[in-house]
Amino acid sequence: MSLDPKTFLTSIFEAAVAAADPGRTIRNHLPAKPKGRTIVIGAGKGSAQMAAAFEKAWDGPLEGLIVTRYGYGAPCDRLEVIEAAHPVPDEAGLVAAKRLLDMVSGLTEDDLVVALISGGGSALLPSPASGLTLADEIAVNEALLASGAPISAMNTIRKHVSTIKGGRLAAAASPAKVVSLVVSDIPGDDPALVASGPTIPGPGSRTEALDFIKAYGMKLPDAVMAHLSSSAADAPAVGDDGLAGNEVHVIASAAVSLEAAAAEAKRQGVEAMILSDALEGEARDVGSVHSAIAREVATKDRPFRKPVLILSGGETTVTLRTKGGKGGRNSEFLLAFAIGIDGVEGIHALAADTDGIDGSENNAGAFADGTSVRRMRAAGVDAKAMLARNDAWSAFNAVGDLFVPGPTGTNVNDLRAILVDARHD
Numbered sequence: 001m002s003l004d005p006k007t008f009l010t011s012i013f014e015a016a017v018a019a020a021d022p023g024r025t026i027r028n029h030l031p032a033k034p035k036g037r038t039i040v041i042g043a044g045k046g047s048a049q050m051a052a053a054f055e056k057a058w059d060g061p062l063e064g065l066i067v068t069r070y071g072y073g074a075p076c077d078r079l080e081v082i083e084a085a086h087p088v089p090d091e092a093g094l095v096a097a098k099r100l101l102d103m104v105s106g107l108t109e110d111d112l113v114v115a116l117i118s119g120g121g122s123a124l125l126p127s128p129a130s131g132l133t134l135a136d137e138i139a140v141n142e143a144l145l146a147s148g149a150p151i152s153a154m155n156t157i158r159k160h161v162s163t164i165k166g167g168r169l170a171a172a173a174s175p176a177k178v179v180s181l182v183v184s185d186i187p188g189d190d191p192a193l194v195a196s197g198p199t200i201p202g203p204g205s206r207t208e209a210l211d212f213i214k215a216y217g218m219k220l221p222d223a224v225m226a227h228l229s230s231s232a233a234d235a236p237a238v239g240d241d242g243l244a245g246n247e248v249h250v251i252a253s254a255a256v257s258l259e260a261a262a263a264e265a266k267r268q269g270v271e272a273m274i275l276s277d278a279l280e281g282e283a284r285d286v287g288s289v290h291s292a293i294a295r296e297v298a299t300k301d302r303p304f305r306k307p308v309l310i311l312s313g314g315e316t317t318v319t320l321r322t323k324g325g326k327g328g329r330n331s332e333f334l335l336a337f338a339i340g341i342d343g344v345e346g347i348h349a350l351a352a353d354t355d356g357i358d359g360s361e362n363n364a365g366a367f368a369d370g371t372s373v374r375r376m377r378a379a380g381v382d383a384k385a386m387l388a389r390n391d392a393w394s395a396f397n398a399v400g401d402l403f404v405p406g407p408t409g410t411n412v413n414d415l416r417a418i419l420v421d422a423r424h425d
Contacts, residue, residue, distance in 0.1 A: 005348035005419055006367055008268065012261045012309065012417045013364075013405070017354055019260035020183060020252035020410040022046065022053040029249045031179040033060050036110030039176075040064030040079055041100050041169070043125050044118030044195050045355045046183050048074035048081045049409035051116055054181075055079055065103055066116065067096040067124045069357075072407045087360065088141060089126035094134050097127035097164050104169065107176035113199075115169070115178060119185030119355065119411040121195025122155075127164035129227055136221050137161060143218045148319030150280055151186055151193055153212040156204030158196045159235045160228055166235035167192075167201030170243050178246040184253040185355075185413040187278035187314040191248050192238075200248055201236040209233075254278070254313035254412045257354065261417065265309040270419070272309040279314035283329040284336035284387060286316050287351075290418060291340025294347045297420045306346070310418040318390060325391035328359025330414055331366050331402075335392040337418075338372040339383050345370050349418040352403050355411035359393070363404045365414075366396035375399045 003011070018024075040062050042051055048068040055062065055078050064079045069086040084093035104113055128137045140161055144154045159166025170178045180199045182191040192202025210228055213220060227233050236243065255277040262272035275293075279286055290312070297304050304310065316329045327335075330351040341347045352358065352365030373383045379398040386395040396402050 003268070005369070005421070009348065009350035009367065009417050009419060012264055013350060013352055013415055015264035016257035016261040016415050017408045017410060019257045020354065020412045022050040022183070022410060025251040026050060026053040026181065027057045029181055029251050030057055031112060031114060031247065034110055034112035034177070036108055036112070038062040038112045038114065039103060039107070040114045040116065041103060042066040042116030043121030043198065044183070044411065045069050045072050045086065045120035046118035046410040047116045047121065048072060050118065050181065050183065051079045051081060052076050054114065054116060065099055067093065067100070069120055069124065074409065084124045086120050086123045087145060089123050089134065089138055091134065093124050093126045097125040100125070100169065101127070101164060101172050104173035104176070107173055109175040111176040113173045113176050113178045115180040115199040117180055117195050117199065118183040119194060119413065121198065122158055122165065125164050125198060127162050129161055129163055129233065132161060132223055132227060136224050139221050140224055143220055146320040147216040147218055148282060148317045149212060149216045150317060151315055152204070153216070155193045155196050155202065157209045157212055159204070160206050160209045160233040161224055162196070164198050165196035167197060167199065167240070167243065168236060169198040170200065170246060171236050174242045180246070180248045182248065182250050183410055183412060184250050185315065185411045187280050189250050189253045189255065191250055201238050201240055201243065203238060206233045252410060252412055257412045257415065258311050258313050261311055261415065270307050270309050272311055273304050275310060275312040277313040279312050279316065281316055283316035283318050283332040287333040287336030288340050290416065291337045294341055294418050294420055295344055298344050298346050306420045308420050310420065312416045313413055315413050320390055322389040325389045326361055326393035327391060328353065330358040330364070331392035331396055332387070332390065333416065334366050334368045335383060335387045335395055338368040339387065341370050342373040343370055346421045347418065348421070349416070350403060351414065351416045353414055354408060356405050356408040361393050363393065363402040365403045367401045367403055372399065372401065
């Protein structure tokens with residue numbers, strides 16, 4: 001391999017992102033034109049780019065509204081793109097959710113609704129149920145983000161305190177046909193879990209939502225708990241007759257992007273092994289497991305022979321132990337990984353969110369190698385102490401190893417790429 005490790009790993013990330021480019025995938029999933037109106041709606045961190053690709057490919061009349069994260073907009077000629085807050089909802093998102101619901105009301109069976117859904121849409125579409133406020137939905141979101149609960153549990157709770165999630169937006173559009181084009185950032189690629197499924201009913205009952213809240217020790221506002229204890233919180237069910245004619249297409253996913261990343265590595269002369277496209281669990285624990293695998297390869301040439309690129313995808317979680325730390329699940333994964341490979345030569349890794357943002361800062365993730373912890377120590381940073389207080393961003397920032405590609409226009413969850421190089425035998 002002639003490239004330096006950071007350049008190589010960056011090229012792997014770029015190949016994964018390119019495979020999920022809406023410009024490549026939208027055209028293959030265009031629905032049939034309706035007799036009536038075509039309404040395009042969407043929400044998510046990659047939905048503005050999806051909208052730009054859709055209107056370029058669609059040669060008939062259309063109208064619509066797309067909601068994306070601040071700074072993630074894309075120029076569209078016929079569709080309106082507005083921005084709102086992520087990961088904590090704000091008033092702009094509240095207004096956007098209401099506008100989307102209004103836009104799909106009063107349609108007929110001759111009309112078509114195209115929903116462009118990508119990860120992040122849940123926070124971008126706050127729409128609290130009757131009797132609840134935006135502050136209540138923000139409190140729910142913050143509790144979920146700090147809980148360490150898997151995305152399936154989060155989705156079950158979110159959709160029961162909303163008037164738009166869990167298929168409710170599609171129900172509002174009935175009897176118009178709804179075609180959902182989904183860029184999946186969910187382990188297992190269940191489209192009902194992406195953005196909490198505004199147009200796609202999913203599994204998970206109100207009773208299960210209450211069970212998850214108890215199991216993960218969440219403290220939610222009294223008004224939220226009272227609502228969840230009422231049948232008014234019940235969401236549309238899978239197989240609802242009113243939604244039977246709708247279509248759902250997953251147009252990009254972690255699985256496809258990991259295959260593209262592996263192909264790019266092989267093109268550059270490095271064998272690639274994909275562990276899984278659907279890993280879940282505590283980020284620091286997953287990081288420790290990955291470090292053990294990398295050490296085994298580096299020191300014993302098993303279970304894979306080096307040089308090799310080890311790839312994985314999915315969505316880990318972070319349980320916040322303290323307040324005030326900076327970072328996201330990828331940087332936390334990588335800090336635990338760096339601690340696990342401390343002093344081992346020939347290992348280089350990148351962990352990054354394919355949407356370009358990890359947590360609340362401007363980095364997608366970070367780089368690490370066997371010298372990371374030593375360099376942090378030289379910079380006055382204790383890696384283990386930083387991990388204990390969920391401050392991985394500060395640790396990697398101190399040694400200049402943050403990865404900042406900017407918004408990518410898509411979102412197929414996390415990419416973890418670990419290069420174990422044979423040059424250090």
